[in-house]
Amino acid sequence: MAAVAHEAHGHHDDHGHHKESFVSKYIFSQDHKMIGKQFLMTAVFMGVVAMLLSILFRIQLAWPGEGSDFVSFFLGDTWAPGGVMKEDMYLGLVTIHGTIMVFFLLTGGLSGTFSNILIPLQIGARDMASGFLNMLSYWFFFLSSLLMLASMFVESGPAMAGWTVYPPLSALPQAISGSGLGMTLWLFSMAIFIASSLIGSLNYIVTVLNLRTKGMSMTRLPLTIWAFFVTAIIGVLSFPVLLSAALLLIMDRMAGTSFYLSDIIVGGEMLTNHGGSPLLFQHLFWFLGHPEVYIVLLPALGLSSEIISTNSRKPIFGYRAMIGSILAIAFLSFIVWAHHMFVTGMNPFLGSVFVFTTLLIAIPSAVKVFNYITTLWRGSIVYTPAMLFTIGLVSTFISGGVTGIILADAALDITTHDTYFVVAHFHVVMGLSAVFGMFAGVYHWFPKMFGRMMNIRLGYAHFWITIVGAYGVFFPMHFVGLAGAPRRYYDYSVYGEFDVESYNLQMDLNIIITMFAILAALGQLIFLFNFFYSIFRGPIAPQNPWRANTLEWTTPVERIHGNWPGELPTVHRWPYDYSKPGAEEDFIPQTVPLAEGEEEH
């Protein structure tokens, strides 16, 4: 057994005895908990930046052409003369907002933070399989974040081709200013990000497979670990494809190749590129792009499975079905990518195949939702802020999931493709669900990360403002999309020229949306305050504040290097023995041996 071998390794027994310097403890740390926190801090910063960008372009959408001090404060005279942002900058903001949110907050931030913190703690390991690679993974992530931020400050502006960076627009600096240096930085940042993600994922997979403690069989793993494990596998299989897409784009831009370019005249120049296909890029991009949705979602669903069970004081309903649905979603996620391409010129027959596979994915998703709801049924729900966010997650997962059925239906996609309906759909199902999952995770595991408690009341205020703001932003957005508004438009006033009714509708709703967006953004200040204040001043946490079963709550509050002071714990049962009849307490930690005559779940 690998776990036993690890145990015998001796080195770990004298943890805590050797002094660590500031640099090795806080900066170039190889401890998984510190690396997790580094991921979290970086992601929180990136998330704040991306949120700010969204407020800037929401202001433009609600009050087009009106000067705003707020906009001019951030963009200055170059990009927003008189407080009205330029068309190009609008697209730049949209692009960077999307990129940061999807990759840096929800991939790096969610999976990076919680896989790192929870995998060793919940499987009973001293650390990750390779502490050094883990550290490397964070520093690549950090470097790519810096490059992405730097790209916003170059003279020709950041990448402006949308977060999907479809060539030829992203390949031709003549077509838009952001496709110059900004795009180059974007591509290099992403290439480094992918390296970080790959190193991290390989580490997670190896750790889960090899370093489980005695008794921790795969069917006794918490669903969080299953989710991180499967997420890492998806990442390893799909991110290299994005890397190849990015590399070919780099070559088209810099080496004169024609992978994506054919028969183009741009900026008065007739290019000689011939035979490439922009569709190739889209296939490569979405081969990652769709699994990416689940790379973002599965960790959130894993976290919420754990939290919903703990705080309902009930076992998660259908543990094996939950694992099965994670696996089914992961498998299906690889054969649905072209539903992003129904109207791109791809063969319509191919489209119909993807309609079929895409709609299939609704089945495991429905299973998950119903299992969550049944877990609540006849529970004894404790409303920690984490629990609130988890219920919010289930709600947004439903609301965003059902609109996916419309978009997956190729016939209906003809009229909804690239409209605000799509924007609303993926923000609810992927953005909100994942962000709610992330908040839930932070509130729930904050005691494990920092040894202190976050303030509960501020957590409540944060949740209620956030969910009202979030639905207030994205419900109306569906109707803007159904009215026909294309996405990535700088100004919808053009509608006034041919359809006043539709124009009025869009403008009304755009103002409502922006108001709610500002409200939701202000709500996040509560979180930021609570988060940073509690790191330093929060009350000291008890060892097992939520009375949970999983292994991380058997570690000391001081968060020592190597996690457990003595021997590694031995696992005797699954992690969901809450309110088991016959037990004294309403929870039985995994380390408690089965009682005489007690059956495992």
Place this chain on the structure above:
Amino acid sequence: MVTKLIILGVIVLGVVAVAQLMRVYELSSKLREQRESEISNRDNKFNAAMMLTFMFVLFGGLIWLMVNYGWTGRGEAASVHGHEIDWLLNLNFIIIVGVFFLTNTLLFVFAFKYVRKPGVPAFYYPHNNKLEMLWTVVPACVLAVIIILGLKTWNDATAEAEAESIRIELFSKQFDWTARYSGEDNTLGKFDYKLTTGNNELALLTTNTLDTAINNMEASILKLEYVLNKKDTMLIPEDKDKMMVDLSRKERLVRLLHQMRDRHNPEVDAWAWDDIIQKDTLYLCENKEYEFNFRSKDVIHSAYFPQFRAQMNTVPGLTTRFKFIPDKTTEEMRKAKNDPNFNYVLLCNKICGGAHYKMKMIVVVLKESDYKTWMKNKTYGVKDATGGYKVKPGTFKDTYFAKKNAPVAEDNAEGNEEEENDEDAENQPAEVVDPELAE
């Protein structure tokens, strides 16, 4: 500046105020000996009640939006397959809104009802195979219906167009649309992007345009060579490099043009000559099937006709197609919507550059008789009493040669729709063509 300071001040004070509140709260909870990890019954009840309240607010909000902004928000469809799509969309909406209400109700009501009550333990209920089977099979059945209906509509919408349907090419570039009608033979002329010149913006292939393109290209190569070989001028190194690159690019292009010339079959010229190029407004005939062929000059655009429920990307290097039958004239739609200024529209729906949002073309659907008159006038022109042209003939052949002798053509330009269009085209700056090619 003052406002900025005030805003900053308010933020700082706000943070201080929250921090003070926190301290008060912490001290008071210390007094009550309550710990953050123990959620009081009051807090639990408060959040449970909020869950139920929020559910009503959420449902109310959705219903309000649906009542105020339309069930599916988009007005009536104006094409034959559009009605089918709308029917399917409505059906799907009934299903998903139903599922939305059902599952969210269960979620929030359970969240309200099963909040912790002291002394009431949770019910240990780890699994139930029957239930799990139920919610695997039921969604699967509903999805089967959705898939079958969806694919039927999709297959109809994307099937090959009828042989007799009217062919129109929509040519996209940053940031406008140009339509090309296939003319009386209903066959679109061939094209190759290398043939783009000042009076052949759509790069149509005929013997004449081919020769012109070759001549232009060779002339500009000679010009470049002349500049580069001039003994008495020193070129800035960067300029020189740029010109060398330019030269090799053009030499390559001219080689390809010559190859094309060698293989050229003059019989296809006729397909192009009768084509009609139309800017600004796209005129369509009611109840006729149209097959649109989409082309792009520079980046990906997307031809999006919201009211006809039609959309297809335009891809450089690839011809894409979409067909539909408009079944409501603009006049009828204006009456139905009670908006005399309403127009159908073709929008760009794929990010294509800074002015993406302005890239559109008005679409007008005419009755058959009106359409025929328009088409006849467009093809043969309209003569006035004196025998001159009030409206000049607008086939590619006419406009191509008229523009070639531009100074002559400008003589009778007044009040002439055709002429205005031409001027518009010329006002489009250098983006249209390689300046050297335009020569």
